[in-house]
Every structure is written in structure tokens, then in C-alpha cells.
Amino acid sequence: MAKVVFYEKPGCINNTRQKKILFSAGHVLIVRNLLEEAWTVERLRPFFSKLPVAEWFNRTAPAVKSGEVNPGRVTEQEALALMVDMPLLIRRPLMKVADEYHIGFDIEAVDAWIGLGQVDRAVDVETCTQQSG
Secondary structure (H helix, E strand, O other), X not given: OXXXXXXXXXXXXXXXXXXXXXXXXXXXXXXXXXXXOOOXXXXXXXXXXXXXXXXXXOOOOHHHHOOOOOHHHOOHHHHHHHHHHOHHHEOOOEEEEOOEEEEOOOXXXXXXXXXXXXXXXXXXXXXXXXXXX
């Protein structure tokens, strides 16, 4: 069992599914609104670890879908500045357990990180089926 700080977009169907999976595995969640956090570059950067910058972004964010922000063409510092200003650009969920950080909800990766027990691994609970960001 882990105590997971879970940053979500309230109302996001996938974040609701992800929380259910974590609860079912016995984890304790501290749920926070990703959009209302006072993000700074220093607070946000650890979540992304060694992922390429383009993988930090919520691909369904309106600014990404419209082409206003091109995740493949921004530097790390530009991406962080954009995300601090527009948290909707941040790929979700962000999760923190003790001093370990994680982004997104790839079932295999989360299971390897904190354990999920019995879960349907064929279900995609990360890709947004709605287009509202």
C-alpha cells in the first residue's frame, strides 16, 4: 500500500478510472486539482524524469490540438514555462509517492512502480476519448 498524491483534472473520466484502480489495489489517495495547484518549474520538473519533452504534454489540450503549442518543437524550459502558465497542458495524472514522481497512467509502469494487483491490463485508462482537454 502506498500513499499517493494524485493530481487530476476534476471530472476527467480517465482520472476517475485511474483512482478506482489505485483504491482497488489498496492505495491511499490524496487527490489534488492539477488545474488549481500553484505550480513552479521546480515543483513540476521532477514528474517528468527522463521522458522526452513531447511526452510531458496533454495531447487533447485545446492549445495543443489547435497547433498553438507544438510539443515536439519546444525546449524543456519553454515547456515548463507554458505548463506553469497553462496547467491544462500537463499530461495527467501526476502522481507522487514519498520522493518518487510519476506522470501518466500506463498500467504496466504504475504496477511496476507501486503495484496494482488484479487489473485488466488491456484497458486504456490514459488516452482521452473526450476532446475537452
